[in-house]
Amino acid sequence: MSATRRIRFTLNGQAAAAEIGTHETLVEVLRDRFALFGARESCSQGLCGCCTVLVDGHAVSGCLFLAAAADGVKIQTIEGLASGERLDPVQEAFLECGAFQCGFCTPGFILMTRQLLDENPAPSEDEIRHYLSGNLCRCGAYPEIIEAVKLASHKVKSRTPGGAAP
Amino acid sequence: MTPFDLVEPPSLGEALKLLEPDDSAVRPLAGGTALMLLMKSGFFRPKRLVSLRAAGERLARIRIEPNGELRIGAMVRLAALEWAPEVRRDFPVIGHTLRTLANVRVRNVATLGGHLAHADPHSDLPPVLIALGACLVLAGPRGERAVPVEGFATGHYETVCKGDELIVEATIPPLGRRRAAYAKCTTRSADDWPALGIAVAWDDDGAIRSPRIVLGAATERPTRLKAAEALIAGRTLDGALLTRAGEAAAEEADVVADARGSVSYKKQLVKVYVARALRAAGAGPAAP
Ligand SMILES: Cc1cc2nc3c(=O)[nH]c(=O)nc-3n(C[C@H](O)[C@H](O)[C@H](O)COP(=O)(O)OP(=O)(O)OC[C@H]3O[C@@H](n4cnc5c(N)ncnc54)[C@H](O)[C@@H]3O)c2cc1C
Ligand code: FES
Numbered sequence: 482m483s484a485t486r487r488i489r490f491t492l493n494g495q496a497a498a499a500e501i502g503t504h505e506t507l508v509e510v511l512r513d514r515f516a517l518f519g520a521r522e523s524c525s526q527g528l529c530g531c532c533t534v535l536v537d538g539h540a541v542s543g544c545l546f547l548a549a550a551a552d553g554v555k556i557q558t559i560e561g562l563a564s565g566e567r568l569d570p571v572q573e574a575f576l577e578c579g580a581f582q583c584g585f586c587t588p589g590f591i592l593m594t595r596q597l598l599d600e601n602p603a604p605s606e607d608e609i610r611h612y613l614s615g616n617l618c619r620c621g622a623y624p625e626i627i628e629a630v631k632l633a634s635h636k637v638k639s640r641t642p643g644g645a646a647p
Numbered sequence: 648m649t650p651f652d653l654v655e656p657p658s659l660g661e662a663l664k665l666l667e668p669d670d671s672a673v674r675p676l677a678g679g680t681a682l683m684l685l686m687k688s689g690f691f692r693p694k695r696l697v698s699l700r701a702a703g704e705r706l707a708r709i710r711i712e713p714n715g716e717l718r719i720g721a722m723v724r725l726a727a728l729e730w731a732p733e734v735r736r737d738f739p740v741i742g743h744t745l746r747t748l749a750n751v752r753v754r755n756v757a758t759l760g761g762h763l764a765h766a767d768p769h770s771d772l773p774p775v776l777i778a779l780g781a782c783l784v785l786a787g788p789r790g791e792r793a794v795p796v797e798g799f800a801t802g803h804y805e806t807v808c809k810g811d812e813l814i815v816e817a818t819i820p821p822l823g824r825r826r827a828a829y830a831k832c833t834t835r836s837a838d839d840w841p842a843l844g845i846a847v848a849w850d851d852d853g854a855i856r857s858p859r860i861v862l863g864a865a866t867e868r869p870t871r872l873k874a875a876e877a878l879i880a881g882r883t884l885d886g887a888l889l890t891r892a893g894e895a896a897a898e899e900a901d902v903v904a905d906a907r908g909s910v911s912y913k914k915q916l917v918k919v920y921v922a923r924a925l926r927a928a929g930a931g932p933a934a935p
């Protein structure tokens with residue numbers, strides 16, 4: 482019976498390892514072993530996006546992702562998005578637009594936006610709404626969130642030579 | 648959730664050996680999105696999960712065969728299918744359907760094999776795959792067999808896939824001159840499970856040939872609406888035919904009530920959405 486195991490992965494650019502139970506979720510392990518509290522469990526069902534982390538660059542619900550499946554992957558959490566003191570353009574845009582009230586949902590929205598802009602640097606409002614339809618904000622900051630994504634898109638474009646995302 | 652034995656066999660053959668058909672606490676694990684919900688609610692307490700993550704290249708690839716057939720491995724993630732260039736080009740209806748299935752995060756993890764094996768009657772892809780005439784390849788201790796997606800699900804969460812079998816891949820015949828569309832209705836939030844989904848497809852030679860009209864989500868399992876199919880076969884689409892097809896479909900559909908709508912409401916939806924799906928398929932370009 483192998484009900485525990487050791488996993489190794491890259492966490493926000495650094496090598497990491499943990500002893501985990503096979504039944505533990507990624508969001509539990511990030512919080513309990515690594516004291517990373519940006520991804521937080523809310524609905525526990527994949528519906529709200531508060532537990533979003535990026536696995537090999539793809540957004541996943543950490544509440545539905547077995548930690549064991551993180552063996553060998555690259556994980557990025559909200560804590561790893563800024564480079565030192567310099568915020569990611571998506572983070573700046575959320576601050577400048579006031580795209581939150583309590584902030585509980587914000588890490589999830591920011592990581593989803595990060596993946597959206599990596600795939601589609603200039604999304605239409607329709608595309609933004611569609612992409613973020615699986616994220617819930619209980620404070621109802623949706624109008625500001627949409628504005629923040631548009632602003633982030635401008636920032637990303639103007640920071641990248643030639644205007645297009647890498 | 649409670650601890651369990653988690654194994655990650657390096658081949659399909661090894662994976663098959665680790666299944667135990669007589670023990671329902673031993674299950675294959677794909678993306679885990681459906682199993683996690685069952686485990687979290689305490690509904691399923693596994694003894695052993697057999698992860699198919701490393702079970703070989705055949706389960707992981709998408710490719711078009713020389714004859715135009717699309718072959719999709721069971722472990723292909725729904726997002727990979729949604730974005731695959733060959734799928735976008737040759738089977739646009741699949742990408743279009745996936746775009747509104749669950750949310751981005753679920754599609755990034757959930758797999759085609761898990762989606763089909765789970766056999767939730769509300770699933771979006773089975774009606775589309777049935778309309779396109781898709782088959783599944785199942786592997787078991789006695790070798791492989793092909794089964795049509797039509798007839799694969801036998802009821803709520805039940806399929807013809809036995810406890811010692813695994814879905815290996817799905818095959819979809821080339822679209823050729825087939826037109827196809829999927830129309831779904833969510834009655835709560837935009838990303839909710841559908842109250843109903845209608846997939847339609849037919850060969851277009853000026854008239855409608857070999858039509859399929861498949862209803863999902865509102866029925867116990869995805870169901871072809873054969874009276875409506877017979878009504879449109881050999882005809883050309885016009886407003887009157889759309890109305891009559893919708894009415895025939897609503898009449899024959901054996902819909903069930905749930906939190907997303909009553910029987911009479913869903914019958915009305917069938918009428919409207921059959922016409923919508925037919926109109927959408929008729930308006931889109933037929934594949935060359
Ligand atoms: C928040 C949320 C919203 C959703 N909304 C929708 C929606 O709108 N529309 C929709 O259609 N679906 C929806 N789904 C369901 C989703 O499509 C399924 O959960 C997913 O496709 C299951 O795939 P998986 O790879 O995660 O399967 P898993 O959870 O790994 O497995 C599911 C089942 O399949 C079995 N299995 C897996 N692979 C194989 C194989 N190769 N051979 C035999 N058996 C196998 C497992 O043992 C298990 O019984 C939603 C899910 C979530 C979490
Ligand atoms: S807590 Fe994971 S999606 Fe809501």
Ligand code: FES
Nearest residue numbers: 582584618619620
């Ligand atoms: S800011 Fe409070 S939940 Fe979104």
